[in-house]
Amino acid sequence: MIGLNARSLRQYTKAFQYFREAAELFDGAGNRSGQALVQRDIGCAYFELDRMDKAHDALSSSLKIFRALDIPAEIARALINYAPVLVKQDSPEEAQKLIEEALTISKRLMLAAETAAAQEELGRLHFNAGRYEEADRLLSAAVDARRSLKQKRELSTALVWLAECRHSHGIGEDIEDLLSEAEILAESVGLQQNLLVIANLRAEYAATMGRYGDAHVFWKKYKLLKDSITSVAKDARFQSLLVEFDAERKDYNIAQLTSEREVQRLEMERQSEALRMQHLEARQRVQEIELLSRETEIQQLEMKMTTANLREKEAEATRKQQKINLLEKDRKLRAASLEEQTILRNIFIGSSIAILLIALITIIALRARRRESEARVQAAEAENHSLEVERKQADYEARRSFTRQLIASQEQERKRIAADLHDSLAQELLIINNRVRLSARRDGLDETTANELAGISDAVSTSLREIKNISKALRPFxxxxxxxxxxxxxxxxxxxxxxxxxxxxxxxxxxxxxxxxxxxxxxxxxxxxxxxxxxxxxxxxxxxxxxxxxxxxxxxxxxxxxxxxxxxxxxxxxxxxxxxxxxxxxxxxxxxxxxxxxxxxxxxxxxxxxxxxxxxxxxxxxxxxxxxxxxxxxxx
CATH class of the missing domain: 3.30.565.10 (Histidine kinase-like ATPase, C-terminal domain)
Known part of the structure; x- marks a missing residue:
């Protein structure tokens, strides 16, 4: 807790000191969950100091421990903290997989704050990739969640990202409202970086809308905030270097102590080795004396063995001569047997060759007959296939000719019917219509009769139009x-x-x-x-x-x-x-x-x-x- 307070006050030297002390305590107690929490805090501190290599090592170590302990809620938080480091290291695809996993775990465990954080981080990834619609959906959900949780700092950041997404996407209806709310929240909690981004976005939006006076005011505000934040960043960089110097100094002291102990250990080993060498030299002298005595005894034994060996060699020469005589007899017997076997083998081979030649001639004759039969069958099949193709083609041509004649006859019949309708029935109806109209114009007709005649005329006109349409459909002139x-x-x-x-x-x-x-x-x-x-x-x-x-x-x-x-x-x-x-x-x-x-x-x-x-x-x-x-x- 003390380390987190020092980190929030940007006192990173003290924060890292407290984190190391906490790590030693958790290590001594065998508390792996505590070790993972400390590693996560160290990684977040290095991320704020823009030391991505150290942040990567610490946060990946924290994630591995939480996965080994199988604590889903802490796994989700570790994933959310680890993903931005991967984004900084140009691995957005891997970061997106981690955030999607964190979002799934958070929704399953109903962790509102972690769900909002995962949605916001995933929305940023989609925004950076140019997928504005998906980014807008996720960032809007994160804003609603932050607002319901009353997280002012996080809500301000989410509002800024949502406004920047909509500005890049060309949606400008509520950008001013989003930036105003974000600015109020940022001022209330002292988020200078958010105020800097808000001033920049407002200047760009005002310039896009043609309000160049407002844009100039916002650019001046942006410049002042940037100068202020730059000094804070320099201070943070100094603290980062101070932290590194302190760590390196401690490493150097440890190395010095280790080096002195190593020198003492080597000196003791050297003295022990010298004593051991003296003992070995004494033992070597005793062994040399014993060897000289044994060599004398061996020379005497060798002289005795030489005489015995000479006798043994003479007996061995006699045995070899006897063996040679036996081998010569055996060779002659084998030569006679081999000659007999050769004659029998030649007879067998000749008989076999004759049988094989007869069989080969028979097989060749059978194969020739089979090929001739197959050729006849294939010729018959080809002829049948040709006849079948010709028959199908003839059927197709006949059906096609019949269809053409049928359609032609249909068109002729339609033409005749259309002509009959136009020349006979239409003319008759036209005459009837004219007579009805002449009758309707006579003087002295009562109103009822006139209306009936008008209705008859309309019906006949309608029939004429229908006959015209039918005739046109039957044969378009x-x-x-x-x-x-x-x-x-x-x-x-x-x-x-x-x-x-x-x-x-x-x-x-x-x-x-x-x-x-x-x-x-x-x-x-x-x-x-x-x-x-x-x-x-x-x-x-x-x-x-x-x-x-x-x-x-x-x-x-x-x-x-x-x-x-x-x-x-x-x-x-x-x-x-x-x-x-x-x-x-x-x-x-x-x-x-x-x-x-x-x-x-x-x-x-x-x-x-x-x-x-x-x-x-x-x-x-x-x-x-x-x-x-x-x-x-x-x-x-």
Whole structure:
């Protein structure tokens, strides 16, 4: 406690003295928790003196002890104190991991002060990394917690960081209020560093808002506070150097005492070694005398052994000669046996080679027959596969030709029905409407009859419009008169006027790109896609875009509607079950194009269609592009 008071008064020499005394007491008592607390206080003091290497050693040691003792609350506090040191040492990622761990522990243990400290420190890390939104959220939470805990010093610091974060993020609504509150708290508790940062932020904010007079006043205040804090910093640096000098002096005294004791110990060892050497020399002389006596005895024994060895060698020579004679006999017997074995082995090898040759010839013949059979089977399989491919191709071409004829007949029938509706029924209704209007204009009609005739005229006019719309839907006359581009645009304008879904489009001039049959198929495909959006999608916005890309026509249709499960339609070999989608697939297939549908429930639908432009028509379309230039139409 005394050390903490000295540290709060910036009397670091006394603080470190008290911390060392406390460490010795805790060490003597075997209190590891107390040792960890003292190490944490020492690390915080070194951090305030900007000695990050010593702060790192002390705080990491404190954290290790608390982890070993498994005290979660102290682990959280140690993590919060250790993280700023890592930030100063350019390790923000490691610091962020420690702070997130501290925040998790503090929330789990419901430690309000530690939670607020962790949120503030994590907010500073996000701010330094440029993640302003996350920093604002964490710093706001820290400010609320500090305010509820009535921590004036910590609240002032948190308010300053929050104001600086919002100023950097470009949010300037409540910066003045945050800085004012922070300044009042800083003045009440004497936080000169916070006042310096507040004056700097206020000057920058005033200059940003164009209040250059206020900015000048705040810059002057910032300069005065900076000069004052600089002198305090110099004093702190002097105390830091004084602490280092005191520590080094104590280390030197300890080293001197250790050196004197070491010299005394070495002198005693030298004297002991000299006595031991004298004893060894005396023992060596006695051993040398004993060796001379033994050498004499050995020489006598060697002379006796020499005579015995000579006799032994003579007997050994006789035994060797006998052994040589026996070996010679054995060699001759083995040579005879080996010759016999060689003859038998040659006979066996010859027989084996003959058998192997016969077997090899047989195997070669069998393999040749098998390869010939396999070749025949492969040729048959290839022929069957070729026939199957030709059959499938013929079926596909037949189905495709039938589809083309069916669509052509449908278009002819639609054209005939549209012409009949326009030339017969529409004309008759027009005549009826004119007669009703003439009858309504006669004099002497009562009001009831006139109203009935007017109603009949309105009903007939409505029927005429409906017949016109039906005829237009069955066979759009614009295709023959004004071309594909204008026809599609007219349809989309009509849809925008009649439905809630808003369509956008970008369509180039496509006259001359396709044959009449292809233009009808393209129009019907777009029409069916638009009808599907209006009927099923419940979309707010949709778009139709057409462009030339690498000699192909690319048609993109998008909507933000409810979407559907497109997996079934995207599966290979699956025919679409809806008549609308089936018709789109068939028309695109007739034009040798590709149709892709991407959709999911709630994520809208995207249709991409690629249609090749044929050679002769492509040349004509290129000439059309040169003539119309930028004549394509777009609507947003």
């Amino acid at each position: 614009q295709l023959d008169r004004i071309g594909l581009t204008t026809t599609i645009e007219s349809m989309l304008r009509s849809v925008n006027e009649s439905f809630d879904t808003e369509f956008e489009w970008e369509i180039p001039q496509m006259e001359g790109w396709f044959t009449k049959e292809q233009e009808i198929n393209i129009y019907r495909t777009v029409q069916e896609a638009v009808n599907n959006i209006l009927k099923h999608a419940s979309a707010q916005h949709a778009s139709v875009r057409i462009e030339r890309r690498n000699g192909d026509l690319r048609l993109e249709i998008r909507d933000d509607g409810s979407g559907f499960d497109a997996e079934a339609h995207a599966s290979p070999g699956v025919v679409p079950t809806g008549f609308g989608l089936q018709g789109m697939y068939e028309r695109v297939d007739i034009m040798e194009g590709n149709l892709n549908i991407r959709s999911a429930q709630g994520n809208g639908t995207a249709i991409d269609i690629f249609i090749p432009v044929s050679g002769a028509v492509e040349s004509a379309s290129e000439q059309t592009l040169l003539e119309v230039g930028e004549g394509g139409a777009s609507h947003v």
